[in-house]
Each structure stands twice: as C-alpha cells, then as structure tokens.
Amino acid sequence: MHDLMVLITICSFLLTIGFIFWRPQVNEAIPATIGAILVLLSGSVTLADLGEITQTISGAAVTIMATIVMAIVLESFGFFRWASELLTTSARGSGIRLFWLTNLFCFLMTLFVNNDGSILITTPILLMMLKNMGLKNHQKIPYLISGAIVATASSAPIGVSNIVNLIALKIVHMDLYMHTAMMFIPATLGLLLLTVLLFLVFYRTLPKKLPAPAKWNLGPGQHPLQSPLQRESQGKFMRNILIFVFCVRISLFVASFIHFPVSLMAVIGSAFLLAWRWYHLKISPADMLKKTPWYILIFAFSMYVIIYGLNNIGLTDWLIKILQPIVSGSLLYASVLMGGLISILSNIFNNHPALMVGTLTLTHMGLDPLTLKISYLASVIGSDIGSLLLPIGTLATLMWLHIVRKGGVKISWGQYLKVTIVVIPITVLFTLIVLSYWVLWIF
Numbered sequence: 001m002h003d004l005m006v007l008i009t010i011c012s013f014l015l016t017i018g019f020i021f022w023r024p025q026v027n028e029a030i031p032a033t034i035g036a037i038l039v040l041l042s043g044s045v046t047l048a049d050l051g052e053i054t055q056t057i058s059g060a061a062v063t064i065m066a067t068i069v070m071a072i073v074l075e076s077f078g079f080f081r082w083a084s085e086l087l088t089t090s091a092r093g094s095g096i097r098l099f100w101l102t103n104l105f106c107f108l109m110t111l112f113v114n115n116d117g118s119i120l121i122t123t124p125i126l127l128m129m130l131k132n133m134g135l136k137n138h139q140k141i142p143y144l145i146s147g148a149i150v151a152t153a154s155s156a157p158i159g160v161s162n163i164v165n166l167i168a169l170k171i172v173h174m175d176l177y178m179h180t181a182m183m184f185i186p187a188t189l190g191l192l193l194l195t196v197l198l199f200l201v202f203y204r205t206l207p208k209k210l211p212a213p214a215k216w217n218l219g220p221g222q223h224p225l226q227s228p229l230q231r232e233s234q235g236k237f238m239r240n241i242l243i244f245v246f247c248v249r250i251s252l253f254v255a256s257f258i259h260f261p262v263s264l265m266a267v268i269g270s271a272f273l274l275a276w277r278w279y280h281l282k283i284s285p286a287d288m289l290k291k292t293p294w295y296i297l298i299f300a301f302s303m304y305v306i307i308y309g310l311n312n313i314g315l316t317d318w319l320i321k322i323l324q325p326i327v328s329g330s331l332l333y334a335s336v337l338m339g340g341l342i343s344i345l346s347n348i349f350n351n352h353p354a355l356m357v358g359t360l361t362l363t364h365m366g367l368d369p370l371t372l373k374i375s376y377l378a379s380v381i382g383s384d385i386g387s388l389l390l391p392i393g394t395l396a397t398l399m400w401l402h403i404v405r406k407g408g409v410k411i412s413w414g415q416y417l418k419v420t421i422v423v424i425p426i427t428v429l430f431t432l433i434v435l436s437y438w439v440l441w442i443f
Contacts, residue, residue, distance in 0.1 A: 005043050005044050006314075008039070011038075016303075017350055017353065019031040021392050032306070035302065039306050040305065053304050054301070057170075057304055059166070059263040060167045060169075063263045064166065066270040067117065067266060067270075069292060071117045077281070078234070084128060087125075088129055091210060096206060098210060110151050110152075110161050111157075111249065113161075115151060115154070115384070115394075118152075119148060119400050120399065123147070123403045124407070126143055126144055127140075127144070130144075135210075144411065145198075145202075145416060148396075148397060150191065152388055153191060153388060153427075156191070157187040158176075160176060162384060168356065174376065176262055181442070186431055190430060194385070198423055241273075241276075307360070310357065316360050316364055331371065331440060332433070332436040334367075334374055335377075335378040335435050338378040339435075342382030342383050343383075343386025343389070343428055346382060347387060347393045355379055355380065359376060374439050377435060381431050382428065386424065390420070
C-alpha cells in the first residue's frame, strides 16, 4: 500500500509538470488541480495537511492578488499605452537607449506588480511598440528576450514580487523586511551584471538608429490601452498614480517591519486605488471579479499539495542526507550549493516546485538561523534567476513565448539558449558569491 502511495505521488508530480511543459497554452491550474486530487486520493497528503497548507499560502496568495488588482486598475487608467509612448519618445531615435529604457521599464514593472504580471503587461507593450517602429524580426529579438529575462529575474530583490517567494518566506519564518535587507543589494548587483551581459551579447544586433515611429494604430482587442483621460493632463495624472503605487509597495515593507499583516496592507492599498478609479472613471470594482486571474490561487495551492505529498513520502529526507554536510560547511558553500541546486532543479521541473522542495528541505536540516537564511536566499536566486537558462524554467517565460508567438515574432529555443547559456550561469554565480559576503558583512 505504501509503495502504491509513493508511486502515485511521484507520477502525479511528473505528469503535472510534463503537461505544463507540453501544453503551455493550457491554463496551468488545470493539470495542477488534477495532480493535487490524485495526491490526496493516494493518501500522501491528509485533510489535516490541507489546513496547514492553506495557512502557509493564504497570506502570499492574497498579497499577489492585491498587486494584480493594482495592475488591472493601472490598465483602466491607460497606463500601458502611456508607458509605450513614453518609451518611444524617451529613446529619441536611439536603439541603444531604447534597450536600457526597455529593461529599466521591465525591472520597475516587476517591482510594482510581480514577475508573471510584468510579463503579461510588458510583452504586449513591447510587441506593439516595436511593430509600430517598423523593426524587422531579428531587430525585435534583443528587446523581447532581454525584457523577459530582466522582468522575471527582477523578482529576486524583493520577495513580494513572486508568489512562490512569499510562500517560502512563510515556511522559513522570515519576514519581508529581513528578506529585502539581506537580498536587495546582492540581487540588484546581479541584475546590473545580467543587463550588461545582455547588452554585450546583443550589441551587434541592436539597431543603432530607430526608424521614425508610425502613428499609433490600435487594432481589435487593444482597447484597454486607449487613454480615458485628456492627453494634456495624462502625464501629471500618471505620475500621481505611480507615486501612490510606489507608496503602497513601501507600506508592505513598513508593515513587515512593525509586524502588521503584509497581505492586509496590500488589500488596503488596492482598495484605495479601486476607489480612486471609481471616482475618476466611474468604473465599479465589480469588474475585478472577472478580470482578476483567480486561477493563480488554484495553481499555487495545488502545486503545494503535490510538493507536500513528495515531502511526506521522504523526498526531503533523502535530500537532507546529501546536502546537510556541505551546506553546514560555510556560508559561501551554503549559498553556492543551494543556489546551484535550485537552478538545476528549476530548469528540469520548473521553479515553483523546485523552490518549494528546496525550502522544505532546508527547514528540516537543523541549520543555525544565519545559514538557514542564506541558504533560503540562495535558493531564491536559483529559482528567480538560475531558472531562466531554459524557457521551461518558469511559468513566466512559458507565457512569454506564447505571447511573443501570438504577436508574430518567431523566437526559437536555440535563439533563447544562445543568449542564456552565456549570461545566466555567470550572473547566478556572481550573485551567490556576493550574497554570502554581503550577509557576512551586515551580520
């Protein structure tokens, strides 16, 4: 009976991940839910475990949903159209300047929203902007690939930009404030190196002078990007909105520092922004029920049920025997080993289950508090940056490939890997080493 339970749990995990990779256009919550049901039926996860799982992921899920609501509100205000026009104008005809502006924009969008939301927002904007400029397919690729990589990797500096990071924070009993204090500098330096490496890789391909953009011609399905506000006051209004969103993001860290529920603070910020929209645009908050991607909650919960089942059948015990002697050696060993391991697992199985397995393993190693924290943060670097080596490493890059192909730009795995095989290993190793020395210095 026990052997059957183990077999069903492992097969459920492999089939779930395999289906997500095989059919990325299918809502990932569907295979994850089926896998979770099979794990429950096998008996490797009990009803009591479900209560603990709900408690673990609820705060993270509410926080991410609140930030996605903020992104939808920004869309209503016409922010995305405004941002694409601003990028075009600010580039002043320089393809080099546009490269840096594009990556800065993708970085900021991930900090303001989250990594998945950033991909869903920035990719259509870039596709529309590059098409409007009349660039050829090979000239679009540097902006699209670098933008996707930076947008996804930018969830590393602050834990609030990635739902799996928030869940893992809860598991290791680490608050958002401490995560950012230990991670922001190393991860940001890593992102700077990553962007410089991307620039060097793409330098020859980047158009030095951009053609004059055509007049904006929005087709069917692009109505949300039209501005509902008068053009002359739009810039000032958008600045006010961005300042407000920035203050909400800052409030999450303040809440963490004073031990106020981060999820409740995120909900309060989103409610204020919804009220602002209702006042200015007369749009009721009721549309959020339809527009909010609730499937993210189902996916996160289902994946955690599957990972919990793997934990209960002994996967983490096996990993502990292998990893504990090495991780306990020094902070540098702990950082490089865990970051490297989660990078490899993420590119094989996807970063969501990889980070969850890694985090559960760490909590059972009996490590001292500092080694536990640095091992966890290194795992986040592997999950958020190391996972970008292959397109299957994150759901964000799978969604990005799908959006790009729908947008008429052909990017093969070979073209993607030709870039990431150069920039990702160097960036991950650099960031993990900086992390270990930074934590040693501040402690």
